[in-house]
Amino acid sequence: MIKAIKVMTLSSLLAASALYGxxxxxxxxxxGANFEKSAMGKSKVVKDMSKEEIVKALKGYKDxxxxxxxxxxxxxxxxxxxxxxxxxIASSIxxxxxxxxxxxxxxxxxxxxxxxxxxxxxxxxxxxxxxxxNKKEVDETVLGLRKTSLFNEDVKPNNGKFxxxxxxxxxxxxxxxxxxPPMIPHSVDGLLPITKDNNQCLGCHMPDVAKGVxxxxxxxxxxTNYRPETVLKxxxxxxEGKKVGLKGxxxxxxxxxxxxxxxxxHLYQGRFNCSQCHAPQANVDTAVGNTFKPDGxxxxxxxxxxxxxxxNDGVE
Numbered sequence: 001m002i003k004a005i006k007v008m009t010l011s012s013l014l015a016a017s018a019l020y021g022x023x024x025x026x027x028x029x030x031x032g033a034n035f036e037k038s039a040m041g042k043s044k045v046v047k048d049m050s051k052e053e054i055v056k057a058l059k060g061y062k063d064x065x066x067x068x069x070x071x072x073x074x075x076x077x078x079x080x081x082x083x084x085x086x087x088x089i090a091s092s093i094x095x096x097x098x099x100x101x102x103x104x105x106x107x108x109x110x111x112x113x114x115x116x117x118x119x120x121x122x123x124x125x126x127x128x129x130x131x132x133x134n135k136k137e138v139d140e141t142v143l144g145l146r147k148t149s150l151f152n153e154d155v156k157p158n159n160g161k162f163x164x165x166x167x168x169x170x171x172x173x174x175x176x177x178x179x180x181p182p183m184i185p186h187s188v189d190g191l192l193p194i195t196k197d198n199n200q201c202l203g204c205h206m207p208d209v210a211k212g213v214x215x216x217x218x219x220x221x222x223x224t225n226y227r228p229e230t231v232l233k234x235x236x237x238x239x240e241g242k243k244v245g246l247k248g249x250x251x252x253x254x255x256x257x258x259x260x261x262x263x264x265x266h267l268y269q270g271r272f273n274c275s276q277c278h279a280p281q282a283n284v285d286t287a288v289g290n291t292f293k294p295d296g297x298x299x300x301x302x303x304x305x306x307x308x309x310x311x312n313d314g315v316e
Contacts, residue, residue, distance in 0.1 A: 024092055027190065030167050035093055037166065042213070043070050046093060054090040059083070070213070077203050114174045114302050117183070117281070121290040130289050145287040160282025163187070167204060168214055172303055173281060177294035179307045181277035182216060188280045194273050201274045202267070221308040222271045225262040261311070 027046075030039035035047040046054060060066020061074040062081065078086070120126075132138050140150050148155060164170055170185040191200040202218075204210065210217035228239045240260070242249035 024089060027089075032166070039070060039166075039168070042068070042168075051090045051094045054093060055086055058086045058089065062086075074203070077200070114172050115185070116174045118174075118176070118290050118292075121286045121288075123289070127289045127291060147287070158284055158287075160284030162280055162282050164281065172216070174302045175297065176292070178296050178301045179305050179310065182303075184275075184278050184280045188275075192275060194275055196269065196272050199272060199274065206267075216303075218267065219305045219307060220263075221305070221311070222267055223264050224308060225264060225268050225270070226311065227270065 024035075027035070031037055031043070031046050036045060038045055044057075049057070057066055058074075058078050058081070061071065062078045064071075064075065067074060081089070128134075130142075132142065141148055143150065146155050164185065164187040167186040170187075173183040173185050175182055194201065204213050204215040205218050207217040209215070229241075230237070230239050232238070236248065237244045239250070244250055244252060
């Protein structure tokens, strides 16, 4: 998602950071467009700090000598920054045209509840209205997802609004089914795109940090390599110690059940792109109702995963 920036002060701030060769765009998701927010209700208001204080804090986060509740999160954010980068960031923050409000207020804590995203789309009255099987006549305008004449080519997409609270200030969304990848409940402004060298999600969601900032921790399955070990030996393709081929131990790759799980002490790189499975939510009307009913989606599994224990289900 790319959202147009309408606040001129933010434009000035980002322009200033570009001149210094660094960007503060990723910071604004937690600290606010003008750095006027207390990140997750725990940090100092950066806009109220002097340049010297900002430099000292960032360097302290980097070497581990500074910070409280945000220490673990911020260490990952500044790990790759040089002293020159840190100085440039501090300069861009204090050199921007944005001015902090006279009084700043920490974002409200997320309510202790889980939002059911299917509440409206599973409405009984709506489902009965959309049930074409119970109608004697079906107008062409209700066929398909366009909800208009099949001969009308003037069809516009439904533009959703991705306005969401900042990280740490939004209630979680209920999972659609057991072990479904949870949806992103907060704003992703400044956090995307994710690359193998720059993943802002890890700053909050790594298990050793998540509890302290109230984030959902990355589950054990993401620290596990399930891919079969593959080597080329004597001109033969060998997977998990077995030769692949018509005359081999297994006929083809599809005959492999599940590789032995290899537990890692770091995030498996096959999982680096969080937004490939975890999507931000938009406030948009769905094209059709939802009659899907998940099995076993108890209160526990609406917010938690046991995928690492279930990987072999149905395989043996």
